[in-house]
Amino acid sequence: MFLIAFAVWFEYKNLKQDSKTILLIEKFNHGENIVCKEGNVSNQFFNYESGTQSFISKKDNLIIDIKRCEL
Incomplete structure (x- = not known):
């Protein structure tokens, strides 16, 4: 039962x-x-990289993970 509950929560x-x-x-x-x-x-200032799911600055080497962004 615990395993099923964990699987549902994870999904x-x-x-x-x-x-x-x-x-x-x-x-x-x-x-x-x-x-x-x-x-x-x-x-305008960033590109989105789908492989790493991150935003990469066009000018600097700044990389921002999409998980650190909010709606």
């Missing part, structure tokens, strides 16, 4: 994170600012 947590990531990428692609712990991110 719910992953689905929640995936939907948040999709919404953040949509906002980024539409040119909106995204608030992250390191600062604001926009497609």
Whole structure:
């Protein structure tokens, strides 16, 4: 019973994170600012790298993980 409850909780947590990531990428692609712990991110100054799920600065070597950003 514990194993089933853990599996359901784990799947719910992953689905929640995936939907948040999709919404953040949509906002980024539409040119909106995204608030992250390191600062604001926009497609004017950053590129999105889908392999690492992070934003990479066009000028500096700044890399911001998408998990550190909020909707």
